[in-house]
Amino acid sequence: MEKLKAVSPFRLAALLRREKDPKLALQLFLNPNSNPNSTHKPYPYSLLSYDLIITKLGRAKLFEELELILSKLKLETRFTPSEIIFCNIITYYARARLAERALHVFDEMPSFRCGRTVKSLNTLLNGLLICREFDKMQKVFVGLDWFACPDACTYNIMINACRVQDDMVGAWELFDEMRNRGIRPNEVTFSTLITGLCRSLKVNEALKLKKDMFKVYNVEPTSYVYASLIKGLCEIKELSLAFQLKDEMLERNIQVDSAIYTTLITGLFKVGRNNEVYVVLEEMKSKGCIPDTATYNALIAGHCAEKHFDLALRSLNEMEEKTFKPDVISYNVLIKAYFKEGKIKEAIDLFEDMPRRGCKPDVVSYRIVVQGLLSGMQLKEVAFMLDEMIFKGYAPHHATVDKFMNLLHEQGNLELLFEVVNSLAKGNHIDSDSWTLAISTITSKYKLLNFHDVFDELTNSYNLAP
Structure with missing residues (x-):
């Protein structure tokens, strides 16, 4: 680290940006000049330097050190900290599941001479959602008019909180309140509602909302909306409608990714239409969509459910021939199916072969094997x-x-x-x-x-x- 007798605020910012170690960056920030005992006037830190050191400490989860920097920032009189700095700090605390600290930062913003707008409010609400502090979210939301007027993002966060709690009644109430306040729903609003409805298996309501979002609100359905609907339809075994939505995506030039094709493959296995699986695979490849690990895992799980172990093993081996390798889920599914069918030798052989195939057994692998051997009364094993x-x-x-x-x-x-x-x-x-x-x-x-x-x-x- 460079030690200069006189480091300008501009130079300090450049040095902080370059320093990768957050602890060394902190030392540099606290002692920008070589003589920390100098009797000169306080160092004129720039807002950029504060932003850089706060970012480094927050990302490294060095929160006690971050509090030290905040105490220095509060004493600054040469500039007013920007709201985005506090939004970032709130996010760092939320990701560390420190909800109380996030709330404290929001409450303390005025003492830094920084006004609170809907931007910091939304950051706080989203942070509390990450922490699953739903009661605290509600208290902040009820008193939000003290700080700012809510926007579409505010309601989207609150609707998502209801979705996470499987409270679709509350989500609909927020949707109605949003419109009554003249706030226009956007694609995130509809995506969140449709996803929640599909997970609650209220797929018909979700399909109606999908129509309304375009006809009434002129909002185009996104690939995420289609993916949620297709998954929901597959869950209730409405495969024909699911394929219709997939075709609609192709007609509207909306990308159909491997996750959607994988969902359809899983749905086909679920309803016993195994003969159509490879037709979907061929279409998938013809559209330039490469089957991934999740796709092959769906094939393995489907073949295992039908007790077609030769096909499941063939899919596993085919994965190894591709540019990607089977993951531990691939093996666990097949090993568990072998044990369930009483094929103890095949299960153990595959389990022991995992390291050679470049996949390390995990705790689930061992638990499957122990449970399988126990069911087979292989007590010594x-x-x-x-x-x-x-x-x-x-x-x-x-x-x-x-x-x-x-x-x-x-x-x-x-x-x-x-x-x-x-x-x-x-x-x-x-x-x-x-x-x-x-x-x-x-x-x-x-x-x-x-x-x-x-x-x-x-x-x-x-x-x-x-």
């Missing part, structure tokens, strides 16, 4: 897989472990029971119920009545550590 799972830092599903240990208890299988307890203890996943079960088993097996004898049997004979 379950104990081995649990130990490997815990060794790799993954937490087993509590209900599955309870089921396994109770089964070993019923069989009086002390050897495996102690192996499991040992594995759980190593990973710090053992609880009082597990210890109680182990003690109960050894007590009934060896007729030991003294607790200390039981404890010694567990800890000394099997090297267990409570």
Whole structure:
């Protein structure tokens, strides 16, 4: 870092912009000249320098340091901070789920001589939505007339909050209030409402709104609107209407992406129209839309549901031949289907082959395997897989472990029971119920009545550590 005896405000801003490390940037900001003990007058920071350091600290989530900068900014008298700076700070706090701090910044804006407009109000409302602080949102919204007049963005945020809570009645009330106040709904308004209606399976209402948005409000339906409607229609098995909307998109030169084709493929499998799946795939490719990982995962899941494992495996292998690789979901779906059908060997072979295929098993992979082996009564393999799972830092599903240990208890299988307890203890996943079960088993097996004898049997004979 450069150390100059006299760094101008313009030069300081340039140095801050160049510095990638936020902590070093903070040191530079606080000590722009080489002599921090100088008796000269306070350094004349520029608004740009404040903006740059606040951005760096906020993105790095260095909030205590950010508060220090804000305390200095509050003392500045040479300029008035811009509203966008506070909007950014509110957003940083919201992304960190610090709703109270975001509210505090909004409340403190006047003390920085900065007026609050609908822009900062909307930023705060959106931040509270990110934090899922719906009650706080409502309080701010009710008192918004003290700060600014709401706009379409304000209502869109509040309608989205209702959608997130599955409160479509509240969303409609806000939509009506919005129009009564003379605020024109836009494409975001309709997209949010239609998405909420589709997720509530009120697809007919969503279709009507889609017509109204163009005929009544002259707002063109977006690809997002079409995607929501197509997904909703597939959910209620109205495939014909879903395909009609897809064709309408093509006619209106609205891009049909891989997500929409994937939704249609999933819908076809759901209603048993498997023979049409590859027709859709061919159309997809002919339109220049390349099948992606989600598309192939839909194929794998669909073939597995129909017990066409050869086709599912073929889709998995085909993915590997493409420029993209199968993800862990691809394998998990097929492995789970194998276990469900009692194909334990095939499931284990594929699971063990995952690293060679360039995909690392995750916690879900291990849980599927443990559950599958347990259902197949492969008890030794379950104990081995649990130990490997815990060794790799993954937490087993509590209900599955309870089921396994109770089964070993019923069989009086002390050897495996102690192996499991040992594995759980190593990973710090053992609880009082597990210890109680182990003690109960050894007590009934060896007729030991003294607790200390039981404890010694567990800890000394099997090297267990409570």
